[in-house]
Amino acid sequence: MMKVIEGSHAVAHAVMCCRPDVISAYPITPQTHIVEHLSQLVADGKLNTEFLTVDSEFSALSSLVGASVVGARCYSSTTSQGLALMWEVLYNSSGLRLPLVMTVANRALGAPLNIWNDQQDSVGARDSGWIQLYAENVQEAVDMTPQAYKIAEDPDILLPVMVCMDGFILTHVYEPVYLLEQDKVDSYLPPYRPAVVLDTANPKTFGAFVDPSKFTEYRYMQWDAQIRAKQKIVDAALDFQKIFGRYYGGLIDTYHAEDAEIMIVTMGSVIGTIRDCIDSMRAEGIKVGLTKIRSYRPFPAEALQKALKDASVIAVIEKDTTVGNQSALLTDLKAALYNSKLRMPVLGFTAGLGGRDITVTDIRKMVEISSRAKDGVAESDYQFLDLKKELL
């Protein structure tokens, strides 16, 4: 059923359809509408779940560690400072191999305090062992939710998953969305039945202390599960398509990529603007295309090597930076290309920090700079695209 609905409410509806046993969350802008709507669904008797209103984001994720060890399907949502406060539990829950699912309503990290969108928060958690999926629009954020559970709870994977959606831009937008049908979600997503749980009939120890003789192997198995999750993410998208008829690519997706000389690589809601730009630039004869990252962790190195092999120049645009180096997706991508022997220029552009709009003008400027690099004109290979120099 298609409905004009706020992004947060559409995601809350998707969460409800996944039949979570326990939800635990703490309020933080711009995530609040998701959990408020879930609370209302509980209050209205539409959602049967244990809903915990806790004392912090740290407690939110910690309580889900307890619930998940008992075998519950769990959900939380947070952003920015809240995600940073969860930091210790992020590593702990993925190390414990608990298939939690959490929506991250991407927002800048302070200081300076800023409640608006960028992706510094989840990008900063990229090494925590959580799988990270990035949604382009509300519909994809909705559809990624059952996919996230399917991937997380796969007995071969057992890793937590973040569904990242740009704060305000996607959480607070009203747009037409196909809400998930409960019967279809039920046929897509089987109940969670973990093999080992906290059970008095079969006492087990969880979270033991591991010395140097075995720690590496634990970490390796976690690393290996993320790598193996690549195929599961592709399968989850294809299985979803069979039941719901919607598909957004597996690890990545492409747009006008086949003959693109200038290839833009990015993730999240800016892709909508970029698609429009590509349409108009193509009409002008500019051979520009897009490669969209759906899965940032695991990082789709092989898929990117394949998708980018014929490009003359690559332009990576992202809403984060790595203070002291270049931006995160850019450096990950360059690392993935190095041993593949692909040697086109790769330019990096940080933009849209702290909620600044990435405009059509910005995208065109980036394409122009990239086009000059394609023709051999050397410029800085990393820049803040929308920097107001007069304010420095």
Place this chain on the structure above:
Amino acid sequence: MQNLFAPGHRACAGCAMPTTVKLILDAAGPNTVVASPTGCLEVVSTPYPESAWMVPWVHSLFENASAVASGIEVALKRFGKTDINILVIGGDGSTLDIGMGCISGMFDRGHNVKYICYDNEAYMNTGVQRSSSTPYGTSTSTTPSGKASFGNPRPKKDMPAIAVAHKVPYVATASVAYPVDLRNKVKKAIATPGPAYLQVNAPCITGWNFEAGNTVELSRLSVETCLWPLYEYINGELASVKKIRSKKPVEEYLKVQGRYRHLFKSPDGAELIRKIQAIADANVKKFGLVD
């Protein structure tokens, strides 16, 4: 006695904590799950692939055991298993300091979780650093005695009072030297719906520095000197107190511990001992310990 905390763990000889845990689990029985924070208990009892726990047990982090237990409680409720005892057993650092926010939240939400703190009055796992449970005048590795220091300058944080202020229906203190009392209090905590808080005096042989074999005797001395009053608060009211028949001077307790040796060597020691005696005397008055 059921042995739900198996031998072979790595605790020091003379440590009160394993005895305390054994008594707690004996009272709680096998229909129990335990969450523990990081600390001595976690480290000595679960060196992978071994475990001393004969009941289901989980460790996540240092400061979040009460939040983890909150999640366990709601998930068990979700699955219709409301008859399982849910305990947190952790040390004073994780309870009075770093885990304070999570504990406050767990109490506030009214989870049916029984929080038991084995109190050895400092961070023993990391090498005897001061916690907010360290008593006044104690020499620790971060409040060492010296020419310009008499040890910890602050009194013990009153965690049971904080639990009472959260309207926790059952709050009690106990000591490893009074096993019947300890067991009864665990059973009472479990029988009382909602959260409970129990703080157990548990001497640490390395941190307190006393003669091996005197663990129980030392904990008894803490009670008999009135530095560790045994009491229960039920629904916010003081419901029971262990009366002390022949109250002992605090010197008897202090002089047998290395952590107070400086009090008997420095010229200011006598004044400090008088101040510690005043803490004990205040306990006598507050709880009516002596008839």
